[in-house]
Amino acid sequence: VRERAAALGGHGDPQAIAATIARWFGDPIPPDLADAAATAQTALEGVDAEGYARTYRLFASADTAHVDRLAELAAPALFMTGSEDRNSTPAMSAAMARLAPSGQCLVLSGEKHMMTIASPRKVTQHITAFLDRTADVAASADAAFDAIEFRRALGSFLTGVTIVTTVDEAGDPRGFTANSFTSVSLEPPLVLVCIAKKALGHQAFSTSRGFAINILSEDQKAASGIFASKAADKFASVIWQPGQTGNPVIEGSVAVFDCDMEQLVDAGDHSILIGRVHDFTHNGAQPLGYCRGAYVTPGLSQEALAAAPPGTEVGAILESEGRVLFLEAADGSHQLPAGHGLGAANDARSLRGKLAAKAIDADLGFLYAVWDDATDASRTHVYYRGTVSAPLSGDGQIRLVDIDRMADLKIADPAVRSMLARYARERTEDQFGVYVGNEVEGEVRPLAKAAPSAAIHSGHG
Numbered sequence: 001v002r003e004r005a006a007a008l009g010g011h012g013d014p015q016a017i018a019a020t021i022a023r024w025f026g027d028p029i030p031p032d033l034a035d036a037a038a039t040a041q042t043a044l045e046g047v048d049a050e051g052y053a054r055t056y057r058l059f060a061s062a063d064t065a066h067v068d069r070l071a072e073l074a075a076p077a078l079f080m081t082g083s084e085d086r087n088s089t090p091a092m093s094a095a096m097a098r099l100a101p102s103g104q105c106l107v108l109s110g111e112k113h114m115m116t117i118a119s120p121r122k123v124t125q126h127i128t129a130f131l132d133r134t135a136d137v138a139a140s141a142d143a144a145f146d147a148i149e150f151r152r153a154l155g156s157f158l159t160g161v162t163i164v165t166t167v168d169e170a171g172d173p174r175g176f177t178a179n180s181f182t183s184v185s186l187e188p189p190l191v192l193v194c195i196a197k198k199a200l201g202h203q204a205f206s207t208s209r210g211f212a213i214n215i216l217s218e219d220q221k222a223a224s225g226i227f228a229s230k231a232a233d234k235f236a237s238v239i240w241q242p243g244q245t246g247n248p249v250i251e252g253s254v255a256v257f258d259c260d261m262e263q264l265v266d267a268g269d270h271s272i273l274i275g276r277v278h279d280f281t282h283n284g285a286q287p288l289g290y291c292r293g294a295y296v297t298p299g300l301s302q303e304a305l306a307a308a309p310p311g312t313e314v315g316a317i318l319e320s321e322g323r324v325l326f327l328e329a330a331d332g333s334h335q336l337p338a339g340h341g342l343g344a345a346n347d348a349r350s351l352r353g354k355l356a357a358k359a360i361d362a363d364l365g366f367l368y369a370v371w372d373d374a375t376d377a378s379r380t381h382v383y384y385r386g387t388v389s390a391p392l393s394g395d396g397q398i399r400l401v402d403i404d405r406m407a408d409l410k411i412a413d414p415a416v417r418s419m420l421a422r423y424a425r426e427r428t429e430d431q432f433g434v435y436v437g438n439e440v441e442g443e444v445r446p447l448a449k450a451a452p453s454a455a456i457h458s459g460h461g
């Protein structure tokens with residue numbers, strides 16, 4: 001091709017044209033291609049010779065300008081050639097179709113290089129069929145991809161709610177409500193949150209040295225609403241103080257992860273802020289949830305239960321490192337801690353009062369079971385599932401029993417026995433861990449081993 005490009009003069013060269021026609025249509029020209037060959041010859045003779053020569057030189061030398069660019073071809077692309085084409089071979093078309101992300105290769109049997117002139121109808125049919133096909137695919141993709149439905153579908157993922165905070169260049173606190181928080185890595189400790197590029201705070205967050213993630217409690221719904229708004233002084237509505245890194249830490253949060261900026265990742269209409277956790281705190285408050293555009297309170301208001309009818313027995317399955325806390329009676333039988341109502345530490349008959357009397361520092365998590373008494377319909381039993389901080393006081397009655405040994409205990413109430421059997425069953429199903437490793441090797445570690453302080457310590461100490 002380069003030789004031919006160099007040989008082409010400024011004037012129409014009958015010999016060169018004859019050689020080209022022979023290359024394209026064969027020599028001698030088969031009778032069925034005579035018309036096509038004549039058309040091509042007329043075109044070559046009528047073409048501006050200088051322009052043709054320049055274009056040919058460009059064709060011979062311009063490959064390097066386009067090398068590797070097929071991968072960027074976003075649109076569906078058809079690479080078509082003839083099975084007998086020695087210039088643009090089937091192998092070349094197939095290679096190009098492989099490189100283009102939505103490339104297709106089509107080889108027309110028996111066709112030669114100038115199939116557009118020799119068999120225009122056939123070529124056009126294949127091109128229109130390709131265009132129709134891609135139009136159909138695009139239309140069905142449009143119909144399938146409804147952005148509002150997409151948001152709705154995403155909303156079915158039940159999340160917590162956070163307020164992400166930082167300090168802008170002027171030294172002012174900035175914050176926004178986010179539920180795109182995710183833990184990323186244990187070693188090093190990384191978390192992430194996504195911020196919309198159209199958020200007023202995007203500039204401040206994407207250029208900041210770090211940020212704090214405040215995980216909200218059930219009591220912070222109002223703050224969530226304010227930080228999801230464009231209010232000018234969002235921080236006037238909360239009590240906050242600068243954390244170790246200077247990022248605002250909001251009082252009353254369930255947990256706070258104070259982070260240095262580890263990496264900023266550009267992702268569509270959002271930026272992903274990946275933070276390296278510098279400092280963190282957490283407590284036993286009930287976290288706020290969010291699902292399908294509404295707040296949910298998985299903790300089920302303990303306050304509502306505090307006012308439960310006097311007959312309500314409120315108990316707790318309190319776990320510490322795979323063992324459950326029981327109180328052992330003098331006759332060797334075992335009971336879960338329970339009282340009349342949830343109450344308070346100074347109400348000796350209530351669950352909280354009984355726990356306080358034995359210096360048991362418990363975090364009552366979520367409601368686990370509720371049932372009516374089989375013999376006395378006015379009595380309801382309510383059990384929480386929670387955690388307890390070890391070590392426990394030396395109270396002789398307190399026993400921590402391995403979950404798989406609970407079935408051996410003498411427990412008077414059959415309803416409690418069957419609840420504990422369910423607990424043991426579900427607890428093994430729940431035993432989820434964190435995959436630690438890379439794409440070739442790694443292991444699933446139980447959360448408790450991987451991050452003992454975060455997973456097990458539940459008290460306030």
Ligand SMILES: Cc1cc2nc3c(=O)[nH]c(=O)nc-3n(C[C@H](O)[C@H](O)[C@H](O)COP(=O)(O)O)c2cc1C
Binds near residue numbers: 161175290
């Ligand atoms: C529950 C909830 C979760 C949200 N999650 C995110 C999120 O993950 N990322 C985000 O950029 N915006 C999120 N938003 C919206 C922002 O909070 C909202 O756009 C806010 O106005 C941004 O503040 P700014 O524009 O003052 O920076 C969420 C809002 C709510 C109510």
